Amino acid sequence: MSSVVVELSARDLVVADLASIAWSGSPLHVANVARQLERARLGEVDYLAVCPPSDVPVAKGAVDYRVKEGTGTLWQLSVHPALQSCGIGTFLVKAAEHRIRNRGLKRAELAVEECNPRARSLYERLGYVAFDRRPDSWDEQAPDGSLRRYETMCTLMGRSL
Template structure:
């Protein structure tokens, strides 16, 4: 059974860091070949944000999304899914989970950066309603944003 749950650092961080190195960092290296991977910075980003993971019981995390909610904005930080689960909707499910989290906390907008070379992720974000806002040449990333629906009132 595959499900999504909140991150448990002791169980998940080793696999999350592996996913970052193999799925995200490899793209960053194409634009910045001299950039060194910084485990401490990644761990700080995970600690400072909220992270949901895709898990297949029993077993390690097969995907994750991490984000921060601040001043009515959902800032999506990192998303990666293991190749064995790519193309099966888990990236979309993680995005929806993060957006719903933000909506429940009153976020009106969602924003994220995506590497210039990560065409697959760009396609996903556009399909989910994100719009390209601008290209940040210094970091070789596109900034995307999306207006989120208002929080549903309970009747």
């Protein structure tokens, strides 16, 4: 068995990347990401892109500094489906934690859907510990373009940095 090593870098996600992240969700989701880029411009969030040398995002995610005092809250973490389980999610979380530490904060938190045990396993391997549960919901765009409400239960997890 042979392996290929590809260098990754993390940088700010920018408007020009939006067309390249359609794999991360519906057009409604990508429009939401565009709105979050305005918050990034204001310094309320960091929105990251993980890229190979082509500089095309293969993962993306954000850190919100307004959710909880003294904490960076990771959210909208996503790795291209064809590249999952290759270490890119770990790279993304570590890059987000680096941004949190650079702001002088010492805690990272996130919410993981209870129907996503693979993601929870990753976060546990990275030192995140469950501390609560809460329901969450958002609007999703169906393939026919209609909107539907998605409801889920999330486990809240955190770790000291």
